Amino acid sequence: MVTDKDGYLHLIQYLTEHLGLFESPDPQDAMSDTVLELFEEQLAAQIIMVCGQNPELSFEQRNMVIREVDAIISDLEEILAKVANHRATASQSIFVSEFSGLIKNLFDQEIDHLLR
Template structure:
């Protein structure tokens, strides 16, 4: 649905270009959540929003979306392996929020295409 699209590949490249952001200087204030926990929380919130905004999605389509999110989380775990368990800084939290919103946009676009076909 989205993980096989160019937009997703570009988002992953965007993330890898900003990996330096995830090197936490010891002097920064950090949150209680780890980098990966924030990604999971933000992605979950965005996908709940996607499904809520599209009540006409079938059970099968919702399951496809959930499998896609699982694949995205797996990719994030691979990319962020060295920093996934670090506590997040405010700048990282902002980036994660924005990145998750961009993932939602990918789903919104694909769902719009599905609905246009139906």
């Protein structure tokens, strides 16, 4: 659905190009959530929004979306392995929020094609 599209690959490249943002955090700027928790929370919020905006999705289609999100989280765990458990900073939170919004855009596009 999403993870097999070029747009997703570009987002993963975008993330890897910005890994430096996550590798040397400022401990004084640390939040309570870890980097991975922040990604999980932001993606969950975006997917809830996607499903809420598309009430006509069937149960099977919603499950497909959830499986895709699980695959994305798995990819993020692999990419962020060294920093996943570090406390997130405000600048990382901004990046994660923007990245999650871009993931939502991919889902919006695919769901639009799916429901036509």
